[in-house]
Amino acid sequence: MEWSWLKDWWRLKKPRRTHRRSRTADSGTSGGGEADGPAHDGDMEFSDAHGYDQGGYQDETLYGYDDDDDYICYCDECMNGDLDSNDGLDSDDSSTSGKQVVVAVCAMAKKSQSKPMKEILTRLQEFEFIKMVVFSEEVILKEPVEKWPLCDCLISFHSKGFPLEKAIQYAQLRQPYVINNLHMQFDIQDRRRVYAILEKEGIEIPRYAVLDRDSPDPKQHELVESEDHVEVNGIIFNKPFVEKPVSAEDHNIYIYYPTSAGGGSQRLFRKIGSRSSVYSPESRVRKTGSFIYEDFMPTDGTDVKVYTVGPDYAHAEARKSPALDGKVERDSDGKEIRYPVILSNAEKLISRKVCLAFKQTVCGFDLLRANGKSFVCDVNGFSFVKNSNKYYDDSAKILGNMILRELAPTLHIPWSVPFQLDDPPIVPTTFGKMMELRCVTAIIRHGDRTPKQKMKVEVRHPKFFEIFEKYDGYKYGHIKLKRPKQLQEILDIARSLLAEIQTKAADSEIEEKQSKLEQLKSVLEMYGHFSGINRKVQMKYQPKGRPRGSSSDDDAPKEPSLVLILKWGGELTPAGRIQAEELGRIFRCMYPGGQSRGDGKEGLGAQGLGLLRLHSTFRHDLKIYASDEGRVQMTAAAFAKGLLALEGELTPILVQMVKSANTNGLLDNDCDSSKYQNMAKSRLHELMQIDRDFTVEDRAAINPGNAISINLAMDFVKNPVKCCAHVHSLIQSLLTVVGVKRDDPKTRDAVLYHGETWELMGRRWGKIEKDFCTKNKNFDISKIPDIYDCIKYDLQHNQHTLQFDLAEELYIYAKYLADVVIPQEYGLTVHEKLTIGQGICTPLLKKIRADLQRNIEELGDESVNRLNPRYSHGVSSPGRHVRTRLYFTSESHVHSLLTVLRYGGLLNVLTDEQWRRAMEYVSMVSELNYMSQIVIMLYEDPTKDPFSEERFHVELHFSPGVNCCVQKNLPPGPGFRPHSRNDSVTSKNASGDEESTSRIDEENDTEDENSHGSGQTLPRDSFSDTIKNKDRKMRKIKSSEPIPIGSCHTVSGHEAMDLAKRLSEELAAQQQTQRPLSPDEPRAARSFEHGGKHGGGARMKGS
Known part of the structure; x- marks a missing residue:
């Protein structure tokens, strides 16, 4: 039977509670008026000798409840209609009215006068047979225990400055009933x-x-x-x-x-x-x-x-x-x-x-x-x-009953136990048509990073062999050095060998490696400190020397040697940290209560308040996993910082919040998938070596799946060899500019982004230029992702210093080549893509399935952390318990998971219109950029039969990541959502650019993933893109043309670092700022309440 309305009505009607009087005294009075009974009954007393005004403490507004109080008792007895919590304490025998138990509080004034103590003592004095006395601090500290007031029961506890020994002496002298053992307080x-x-x-x-x-x-x-x-x-x-x-x-x-x-x-x-x-x-x-x-x-x-x-x-x-x-x-x-x-x-x-x-x-x-x-x-x-x-009520009842149970018989006070610690009935939450969010699983790519770089050099110097032996290299055949002490040892060797070269004491072989040793020294000296997150050195043993096969090495000696591999870069940039933190903040809005408008707060205030409270109450089961790359771990930490409104450094957040996914193989790659991926790369390399415009046959061979984004990229590339040659020539032009800047006294001391020097930039591009065009004048297609990676980074962060006029052109050509190469490196045919994708992400898929299945199986599980229903008054959806699993990883896992969802046979593209439009949208996405996400949301409808297929509903959401550099041709149209939500897309999303501070801002935050509005019946499944409102206008598909940067502001170098600092300060200031949401509020702040007004996304049918 539904009786919650009756309880709410009763609470409204319940009279305000006043000071406790005897029943004969209460019968003729109301509210807080004076009673015709003993005025001292139940009142707290302080001895005049102690410096207190006794009369002042009889004032009912001090410890009691005045006319402005909204105090309501929610105890079991009151909920059953009994307004008197002390039945059994009262007696009609007036002869017993003078018998009382004196309960003394002996503690420092700061504790005895605290609000919690006053609240509980006020409730204790409502017991008819209890009289409260508080020892003054002056008496406690200055008077001998023989002069302390007498009592029957002693509540005494230690705090700073309290004479615990005196309290023990008093207890031994007077032998009161002691609530907290005094000797144990020393322990x-x-x-x-x-x-x-x-x-x-x-x-x-x-x-x-x-x-x-x-x-x-x-x-x-x-x-x-x-x-x-x-x-x-x-x-x-x-x-x-x-x-x-x-x-x-x-x-x-x-x-x-x-x-x-x-x-x-x-x-x-x-x-x-x-x-x-x-x-x-x-x-x-x-x-x-x-x-x-x-x-x-x-x-x-x-x-x-x-x-x-x-x-x-x-x-x-x-x-x-x-x-x-x-x-x-x-x-x-x-x-x-x-x-x-x-x-x-x-x-x-x-x-x-x-x-x-x-x-x-x-x-x-x-x-x-x-x-x-x-x-x-x-x-x-x-x-x-x-x-x-509630705690004050319970504590006073328990302590009062405990005291009277112990002392009433010896003092001949007629008293019986009235109070039992029975749990109140739990009121079932009524969700109506609104389904309960049960699980959120997200797979997220890391944020903006520096280009990944690698240098190989063959070494034979005894000092390197000493290091190799020191760290058990001969036992395993290789070593990996990441610790600061280890990297310092390698740096010391490099400095020593370079010093020998300068003094002409080095042999010819070391002199030949001078440039590599200088690069080794420069990289290890970057930033002024070491961190295993951003640099590492590997050494591999070669019993017969290193064989030929790399453009970086010219000779192949037969004596034993070590191949030293220095890896650096790939670090999360300040821009990447901002991206992750901002996405974490907006991610909160996906949770119920995330768009509260009642408080008139914005951003870190009401936005996401539901999640913040959820997490604090243990109704939120949150686990964050990250692969072992430093950029991925720092992205996860920055995301957690934004998600949970944390402050401070990322290191403590990383240690406490982020778990390594590699310990259980979650993000490990299957060796067979690597074999198939290498085969696909080899075939793609051959297909891209043709020196002619793409024919129909070429297109079918390179893009058998007929992906729209790849077709558009091939339309631009036309002739792959000529396009690669043009890219190579642009790289050479870029190297010329870098060389001029390096040698020019006016610019050679300029500091590039993240501490890079002109020398290191020249080496970075020089290696790419050398490796991209092989000795037989063929182009190494596998280097195209590196070229795109580097030009995107420099255009965003270094262009204001580099000032390379052809940077935009190089970016555009590299971008379209990458749009062909990168997705096809994961397989050309659907079968190849599924085989490779399955090999890469099968452990992750199994974990995701377990996450979803666990929510179905855990009903009634004792180990689940839930909110106490007795305290849930005023808490929206008190029964809500959400499991969140966040997996931060690299591009390969996002690609693979998306492939499995696309081609794994979830639904039929030919017969399901919703799925067809969703897959059409995915087909038009050309790049899975930084912070790309796939989010799976599981809902439960408690109103449905537990065994019904309609009990659980799943939504899939997808975002292709941030817009880092040049404005992209984003997929036309919003994908697919339920018809009622698409009706107003065109009119509602034609607003101007609301976020134009920089290109490093989120282009497609997850706010639009919250299409479900309060009181709506949710869609069964939804595959939702989350791009900016201004890019969601319905438009026809057309061939992509290069979009010049024009006046678009690119933040880079120190400007980006300053922006990162400034944004951090502004975000911190937002916590103190409150303002009502205006009608023109960005859609991100209104999506939960106004889900029906969003465009964007694609919906999948089925559960």
Whole structure:
């Protein structure tokens, strides 16, 4: 039976609660008026000798609820119609009205006068037989315990400056009923004792070791520190690890990060204003003091604070981890934002054990949820929840009943237990026609990067062989050096050999390698510091020397040698970081509640508020995976920063939020797929060597799938050999310009983007020019992607310094050649494409299927983290639980997954109009640019039969990525969406350019993926492109012509770095800015409510 309307009506009618009086006194009064009974009954008292005005504390507006209060009780008894929460406490026998239990609070004023304490004491004084007394701080500190007021029950707890020994003396003298054991509070102040007690009770804690420098035993403070780990008393802790002072009063906790993630440390401290931690580049541990070292637990950026009131009650709240970015999220009252969560049965048992083990009735502790387990990492002792009326009600009832149960018999007070901790019935959420989002799975390409570069040189110098042997090269036949110390050793060798050349002490073979050694030295000296994310050196052993086969090597000696391969570049640029962060922000809007308009906020405010709250309440199961390339990992970290509104450096975010997908083979390539891909490349190479205009037969051989984008590119290329020759000549012209700029005194000191020099740029283009045209004057088609990659990068970031007049022309020709070559390197025929695509992304496909299937199977699963329904009043869709899986990877996996979706037989192109139009759109996409995405969204309709095919619905969304350089001919038309959503495309999307700050802005953010509006019945499946509104005008298909840059502003070099800094500042400022959404608000800010007004996309039928 649906009775939620009755509950809501009753709440509106419920009278405001006032100070507790005896029933005889209440019978003649109402509201907060004076009663004809004993005025002191239930009121809190302070002794006059303690410096307090007793009368002032009898004022009902101080601790009670005045006429402006909206206090409503949601307890079980009240919900059943009983407005008196203390039935059983009242008695008609007036002779017992004077008998009371005196409950004293003995704590520092800051604690006893805090809002949570006042809230609970106010509720406790509503018990007829309880009288509250608060000891003044002056009495506690200055008076002997013999002069402290008498009490029957003592609530006393330690905080800074509190004389715990005196409290123990008082308890021994007066023998009151003590709520929190006082002796155990000494143990809580020492983290060593805390962990020992937790271990003894069998409670899960992180693996740890104690470095006790105070101990006379040298075995207790043995520390060996290495670059990426420490060894404490023989126990090794690899970074990231946590370093805690042994004193619980010292909140300066450090987290150290590995060099592979950027190194440095996050320094946590007690909250100061809006900060709770800062990032430091210091990677070395502290050398003075005693510490606990423990494994860092990956909690996906969220901590759980648990508050017990007795062994059977625990309130849990989620908050953003202070280790994440150090920014404290606060509400309008300045309180840290936290949300209540439900504890699992195992966690409730942990709560009970902690409460009993430390003998603290009221106790707070920290819980880490990681790797499917829950770990206790800190016990805080006496703690109250900061802002929860439900918690205050429950706590007062439990404490009051506990006190009276213990003391009423001895004081001859007639009392019976009225309160039971029964869970209230959970009100089912009514979704109506609105389906519930259950799962979001996205596969995303990394952001803008520097060109990937590689240099090979054969070396025989003994110093290189020493390094090779040092790192077990002979055991494996090769080594890979990424650590700063290793790269420094290679740099030292290069400097040493170059110095020998300058002093004429080097042999002829070393002199021949001078240019390569200079390049090795220049690359390793870039940026002034090392990071395994952006450079690496490989060495391979060649027993008989290196065979011929590369334009970079001229001789083939027979003696043993090492091939040194230096790889650099491929780093995420500031532009790429902005792209990922902005996409993460907009990605929030895909979630229910992401487009709230009630608060009149924009951007980081109301936009995406649904996801932010979802994630904080553990209703959001988020996992972010990334392959091991540095650019991919940093893209994932920047995306997470935008998605979850984080601040600060990317390194802490990377360590806590991003998991390596390579550990379980998710993003591994099948060796057979590489074999088939090489075969396809070889055949494509032969087909592109013809020196004539493409014939019909040539087109059929190169583009058997008749892809529209490839046909348009071939229309432009016409003769592949002539087109390649023209590209080669343009590269030579570019090299001439670079040489002039390098030698010109006016320009030779100019700094190019990302610290590149003219020398390095010349080498980059020189190698491409040399490798592109082989000795027999054929063109190496496999170098076309590299040419396009480099000119796109230089045109975007270096053109203002380079000033190469033919840069646009080189970009356009390279772009059309790449439009033919890149997609066809993944197979020419449909069968080849499927074979290669399946080999590349089968592990990922299996994981995606498991992600979707898990949502169906997990109903009723205890391990799922859900919001506590008792606290869900005012929370939209309290039952919502969303699983999000984000996979960041390279272009190959996005290509392969798209291929499998296109040709895997999901639907029939001939018989399904929706699918045909969707595939037509995909066929017109020429490039999967940076930040390309494929997003799969699973919805559940709870109103349907669980076994019905209509219970679950799937949508596929697709975006071809950012517009980095020159305006592209984007696919004409919006793909396909339901008819009602396409009606208004032309009229609604003819607005002007709303985002013209730079070319590095998102061209096609995911905001349009939110086509589902509130209250609508969602489409079954939708294959949705997400390009700018201004590019969605319906237009006829026509041949692509080169589009000149014209006056289009390209941000590059230091300008892009300045823009990155400025945008970061502006984005931070947006958190403090509020403004109502205007009718002209960009579509991104309105898509969730106004989904029907969007064009764009293509819809797939079926579920």
